[in-house]
Amino acid sequence: MTSTPGAQQPVIAALQSALAAEQAASYGYGIVGAILPQGSAQQAAASTDWVAHMRARDQLTALITARGATPVPAAVAYKLPRPVRTAAEARALATTLEDGVAQAYLALVGLPEKSLRRFGAEQVRAAALRAQAWRGSVQAFPGLPGEPSAS
Amino acid sequence: MADDGLVSGRAATGPARRALLIASAAALPALLAACRGVQSLGTPPPPPTDVDTLRNAIDHETALVASYAAVIAAGGPAAPGGQAGAATAAGGGRLATALAVVLAEHRQHLAQLRSRLVEPAGHGSPTPTAAASGSVILTIAQLEQAEQAASDRLITQLAGLPPTLAQLFASIAASEATHVPYLQAARRGR
Numbered sequence: 001m002t003s004t005p006g007a008q009q010p011v012i013a014a015l016q017s018a019l020a021a022e023q024a025a026s027y028g029y030g031i032v033g034a035i036l037p038q039g040s041a042q043q044a045a046a047s048t049d050w051v052a053h054m055r056a057r058d059q060l061t062a063l064i065t066a067r068g069a070t071p072v073p074a075a076v077a078y079k080l081p082r083p084v085r086t087a088a089e090a091r092a093l094a095t096t097l098e099d100g101v102a103q104a105y106l107a108l109v110g111l112p113e114k115s116l117r118r119f120g121a122e123q124v125r126a127a128a129l130r131a132q133a134w135r136g137s138v139q140a141f142p143g144l145p146g147e148p149s150a151s
Numbered sequence: 152m153a154d155d156g157l158v159s160g161r162a163a164t165g166p167a168r169r170a171l172l173i174a175s176a177a178a179l180p181a182l183l184a185a186c187r188g189v190q191s192l193g194t195p196p197p198p199p200t201d202v203d204t205l206r207n208a209i210d211h212e213t214a215l216v217a218s219y220a221a222v223i224a225a226g227g228p229a230a231p232g233g234q235a236g237a238a239t240a241a242g243g244g245r246l247a248t249a250l251a252v253v254l255a256e257h258r259q260h261l262a263q264l265r266s267r268l269v270e271p272a273g274h275g276s277p278t279p280t281a282a283a284s285g286s287v288i289l290t291i292a293q294l295e296q297a298e299q300a301a302s303d304r305l306i307t308q309l310a311g312l313p314p315t316l317a318q319l320f321a322s323i324a325a326s327e328a329t330h331v332p333y334l335q336a337a338r339r340g341r
Contacts, residue, residue, distance in 0.1 A: 102325065106318050106321060106322060109309065109314075109317050109318045109321040110314035110315065110317065110318050111314070112314070114309075114310045117309045117310065117317055117321075118306065118309060118310075120321065121306045121309055121317075121320075121321035121324060121325075122306065124321050124322065124324075124325045125302065125306070125321075125324055125325040125328045127325075128325035128326065128328065128329050129325075129328055129329055129332065131329075132329040132332060132333060133332065136336075137252075137333070138252065138253070138256060138326065138329045138330060138333045139256075139326060139329070140255075140256040140259040140260065140326055141259070141263070141319075141322045141323070141326060142322055142325040142326055142329070143318075143321070143322050143325065144318070144319075144322045
């Protein structure tokens with residue numbers, strides 16, 4: 001692996017995008033958890049997922065720093081795609097967050113670096129599993145924008 | 152190769168030598184063709200590993216499609232140690248629907264994988280061996296195990312693949328992993 005700044009640029013950009021997605025997810029899950037019924041199994045699940053995103057965020061921060069770049073800090077607040085007032089809307093937000101995270105990690109899989117590919121793929125899978133739990137259904141191509149149609 | 156033939160002919164005399172030269176000349180085009188044949192076989196590098204990896208993924212996906220098709224055709228998965236279709240009574244319509252949904256996704260995976268395989272004519276037809284293995288009716292637990300194994304296998308094969316193919320592998324790996332909890336939920340009627 002070369003370590004020239006030119007070769008590292010797409011790597012840093014992909015890592016920063018994944019970090020931004022994780023920061024948005026960490027923020028969003030705070031809202032998801034607040035809206036879901038207090039003490040419910042779903043709220044516990046939201047809490048577990050929130051921890052997973054914060055852990056991933058820390059991993060990405062370390063990966064970016066190790067490459068001599070500065071992690072872009074999280075925004076103070078994020079604009080939600082839709083208002084979130086009900087439990088169903090909270091679950092929909094969690095699903096949207098996971099889809100965004102999966103897409104960001106799939107960009108890492110497109111990089112040549114073996115360890116980042118693996119890390120990205122594991123994270124796409126983890127996000128797809130969380131999304132599956134929230135939406136209760138499955139997707140043929142998690143993380144791929146505009147799912148390719150059958151045949 | 153052709154030179155060897157002419158050199159060995161030098162020791163012969165008279166008609167015998169002429170006959171040998173004619174024979175050699177007659178053999179020459181064939182020899183050249185043979186050489187060219189060897190050359191044309193040798194020139195392209197052995198199939199790149201990513202083509203092998205892709206073919207392997209297509210074979211495994213084909214086997215998964217066959218497994219689900221066989222289970223659905225039998226009216227449901229085999230009960231553990233029991234006969235085909237026995238497990239549907241427990242899962243009911245929910246399980247039948249889930250099996251159809253998962254099969255449809257595997258068909259989409261297979262179509263996408265096949266579309267990435269560029270091979271000379273005569274290759275690339277569906278693999279009958281992999282399809283044949285699906286004729287065994289699996290239990291729902293075996294289907295779940297096959298999904299997890301398929302997901303894990305794809306994730307270990309990413310290194311060295313072209314970027315977009317690696318992304319397709321990772322996406323399919325994620326999809327197949329989600330089939331496990333999805334089938335489990337259907338099995339329990341949730």
